[in-house]
Amino acid sequence: MARRPRLLPVVGTARNLLLAGLAEVPGLQDLTARENRENRGDVGTDPEALPLVLVACSGGPDSLALAAVAVHLARTGRCRVGAVVVDHGLQPGSAEVADAAAAAVRxxxxxxxxxxxxxxxxxxxxxxxxARSARYTALDEAAARLGAAAVLLGHTLDDQAEQGLLGLARGSGTRSLAGMPARRGRYVRPFLELRREDTEAICDFHGLAPWQDPSNADPAFARSRVRTEVLPFxxxxxxxxIAQALxxxxxxxxxxxxxxxxxAAEAYATLRGADDDGSVLLPEEGLRxxxxxxxxxxxxxxxLELGAFQPRAERLRAxxxxxxxxxxxxxxxxGGKVSVHRQVRGRAVLRGDPSYGNLVLRNNRAGVKQSRRPTQE
Known part of the structure; x- marks a missing residue:
């Protein structure tokens, strides 16, 4: 009888990181307890009744390694594990790459x-x-339709370091410099403590041949320059x-x-008011x-409530x-057709007008009632 290959230490580490990440997701906290019950032989759960976890897989080394580690959860009866492969259609042959990734995880x-x-x-x-917006829209739709409890993303410590350097170069604020969260909603990034070389080793251990995205080495992209030139320098x-420090x-x-x-959420809930045209009113004194x-x-x-993209720091300062x-x-x-103005009492604004003494934010898209235009001083 052939001996089973010895488990690569990084594979064991990756499994533990995955379990720890999923333990924070509602409905998945008892994955370890479920395995313990199975080891005692007293689990009779219908596999179809187990929660579903999806892996967002591109076919690259990080997501393919994540799929290989996650499938262990299905084999040990803790949950079902599926995958969603998103083809952005931005490169020649992308459909074939997506099909190959799907075949590999199947x-x-x-x-x-x-x-x-x-x-x-x-x-x-x-x-x-x-591309990120389109990808998350597709993942959201698939997760909702399939009833997935979590969607796993294969970002690594190296991705986090690259994100931090890009944020520094843009002069970003705290949230941007904080990089990618380990968990946000149904999305979980269990590999943020692993290096890219670790995911490559996991792929080698499982005999997988990951796809190498050519854009990762294309100097036309700032992220690629950070990866191939700036961090090594x-x-x-x-x-x-340096990557670990970042x-x-x-x-x-x-x-x-x-x-x-x-x-900020608590302050906003306290300060927020609304006009009858859908504008958001924020009292000046409360803001000051x-x-x-x-x-x-x-x-x-x-x-953001009115539909803008995340405003840039200079726009918020203005x-x-x-x-x-x-x-x-x-x-x-x-941004996103959202504007803000300061309204004070004057000839055009009667005493008691609801927008008096506030910053008034409104969405100027077609179909949204326009509020009064302030007179310039």
């Missing part, structure tokens, strides 16, 4: 496996952001451990950002009383500066 034992072909519409976004000049910084900033956003870090987050929350004006001022465009 051979591993994942079920169900779906291939989703999407159209990437930029709508004012860059190519990477537009920093390692050479400053010594090893990831550690992201984790610390993530905790800070979570706390600030919780405080907030620390700048919370004030800008409250303004961003109002813009909106904030309306509070420093002596009279009616604005509008300032926050």
């Amino acid at each position: 051979e591993l034992g994942l079920d169900p496996v779906e291939v989703r072909h999407v159209d990437v519409h930029r709508e004012g976004m860059g190519p990477e952001a537009a 920093l390692e050479e000049q400053l010594g090893p451990g 990831a550690r910084t992201a984790r610390i900033l993530g905790q800070d950002a979570d706390h600030l956003e919780q405080l 009383a907030l620390p700048a870090a919370l004030r800008q987050r409250v303004l961003a929350r109002a813009a 909106a904030e500066s309306l509070l420093e004006r002596g009279g009616a001022a604005g509008p300032v465009q926050l």
Whole structure:
């Protein structure tokens, strides 16, 4: 009888990281207990009744390694494991790559496996952001239709480090520098403590031949330059451990950002008012009383509620500066057709008008009633 190959240590580490990540998801907290019951022989659960976990798989080494690790959960009777492969259609032969990725994860034992072909519409976004938006839309739809409890993403520590450097280059705020969260809603990133070389080793252990995305080495993309030039240069000049340090910084900033956003959510709920035309009203005095870090987050929350993309820092600062004006001022465009202006009492605004003494945020898209245009001082 052939001996089973010895388990690669990083495979065991990856399994433990996966279990720890899923333990935070509602409905999946008892995965370890379920395995213990099976080992005692007292599990009689119908496999179809087990919760479903989906792997977002591109066929690259990170997501393919994640699929290989996740299928262990299905083999040990803890949950069902399927996959969704998203074809963005942005490269020649992308449909064939998607089909090959689907075939690879089916051979591993994942079920169900779906291939989703999407159209990437930029709508004012860059190519990477537009592809990300289309990808998450497809994943959301698949997860909702299949009733998945979680969707697994294969981002690694290296991805986190690259994200942090890109944020620094853009002059981003705390949330952007915090990188990618380990969990947000149904999305779980269990491999944020693994290096890219670890996922490649997992693929080798399972005899998998991952697809290598040519865009990862294309210097036309800033992320590719960070990956192939900037991080290696920093390692050479400053010594090893730069990627780990950047990831550690992201984790610390993530905790800070979570706390600030919780405080901002509470402040927004207290301050938010509404006009009869759908505008959001934020009282000036209440905004002035907030620390700048919370004030800008409250303004961003109002813009997002009205349908804007995440406003840039300079746009939020311009909106904030309306509070420093002596009279009616604005509008300032926050993106996504959302604008903000300062309304004060004057000849055009009667005493008691609901927008008096507030910053007024509104969506100017067609079909949304226009609020009064402020007079300039």
